[in-house]
Amino acid sequence: MTPQGMNVLVLGGTQFVGRHIVEALLSAGHRVAVFTRGRTPDELPETVERLHGDRNGGGEGLTALADRTWDACVDVSGYTPRQVRASAEALRGSVGRYVFVSTVSVYAEQGRHPIREDDPRFPPAAEDVTAVTGETYGPLKVTCEDIVGEVYGERATLLRPQIVAGSYDPTGRYTYWVDRVAQGGRFLAPGDGSDSVQVIDARDLAQFTVMVLEGDVPGVFNLAGPRLEWRKFVDVVGKATGADAEPVWVDAATLEAQGIGWNELPIYVPANGEQGGLMDVSNERARAAGLTLTDPLTTARDTRAWSAGSPQKGFLTPEREAAVLAGRG
Structure with a gap:
């Protein structure tokens, strides 16, 4: 495989992580085709080849x-064994390396410090499971990983x-905090400041890919x-947004x-x-x-530059936040 000018197929590629990967590949001089169902907005450059279908x-x-x-x-879009089995086997003789974007949610012992690649995973979900829920997400990804490893061996990267x-983040989890701090004033900060925040900048993920x-x-x-303590994370976001918060x-x-849990205080x-x-x-x-890792200040600043002009998913409502803070004096 030549390091420059590769032909790369991206399964997914129009949204968030996939979009960052496509943009990074193009910037590195590679040619890209994306395979999608064609149902979501597509703002990729015209040089990207569009292929449509449905692994389901x-x-x-x-x-x-x-x-x-x-x-x-x-x-980047394989969530169920049915999807990944179909693409992995169909492409067995058509691609060199198969890179599967999985998740840290495959780890069974999530209270470990730190979590490493060789730690135990969840038992794999059955290949006929298609419902992606909070409980099945990790086990489904385990099965998907196993399928890719089975089909590609040393040609697999997980x-x-x-x-x-x-x-481009549709989940709004990290973005919530950047936007909330940017609003200024008193805001609810979870814990006592000593817990940790750890995320990966999408651009770093893309460059590694x-x-x-x-x-x-x-x-x-x-x-x-x-990995930052929450008090440091809040300070970094404050500096990035220039807010008086x-x-x-x-x-x-x-x-x-x-x-109040994860659904209102994401990450x-x-x-x-x-x-x-x-x-x-x-x-x-x-x-x-x-x-290589982007400085957290840069991640926060650049995320805010994007989110300021993009509608975001809501989490903790102003009313709920005010009620809790009122009880704190």
């Missing part, structure tokens, strides 16, 4: 990929990103960014008593909780392989 339809949904070859494939931050393809690198890699720390017990995970290790993910293997 099995082999029949992949006819657009027939009689074609690529140097590599990046799968990427396990943590929460991804940056522009390009590096893996160019170097034909096999293996399994956690992709996690710098005052954190009011509300301990985990009070939040639980108020019924907050108590360090000593059952999932505390998800904010302590080792990136040592990936960094040794070439992962």
Whole structure:
């Protein structure tokens, strides 16, 4: 495989992580084709080849990929074994390396500190499971990883990103905090400031993906960014947005008593909780392989520059926040 001018197929590619990967590949001088259902907005450059189909339809949904070859494939949209089995087997003889974007949610012991690539995963979900829920998401990704490894062997690379931050993010999880601090004033800050925040900038994930393809690198890699205490994270976001904002720390017990959890305070995970290790993910293997990390200040600043002009998903409402803060005096 030549490091420059590769032909790369991206399964997905028009949204968030996939879009960043496509943009990074183009910037590195590679040619890109994306395979999507064609149902979501597409703002990719005209130089990207569009192929349409649906992996949920099995082999029949992949006819657009027939009689074609690529140097590599990046799968950012495989969530169920049915989808991944179809594409992995259909492309077995058509691509060189198959890079599967998985998740740190595959790890079964999420209270470990830190979480490393060789830690136990959840038992794999059955291949006929198609419902993606909070409970099935991790086990489904385990099965998908196993399928890619089975079909491609040393030609497989598994990427396990943590929460991804940056522009184009439809989840709004990281963006919520950047936008809330940017509003200024007193705001609810979870815990006592000593818990950890750890995300991966989407651009770092994308650049690592390009590096893996160019170097034909096999293996399994956690992709996690710098680990900050919440008090440091809040300070960084404040500097990035230039806002006059005052954190009011509300301990985990009070939040639980108020019924406020992840769905209202995204990316907050108590360090000593059952999932505390998800904010302590080792990136040592990936960094040794070439992962570089964007400074958290830059991630926050650039995310805000994008989010300021883009409608965002809501989490903790102003009314709920005010009620909790009123009880804090």
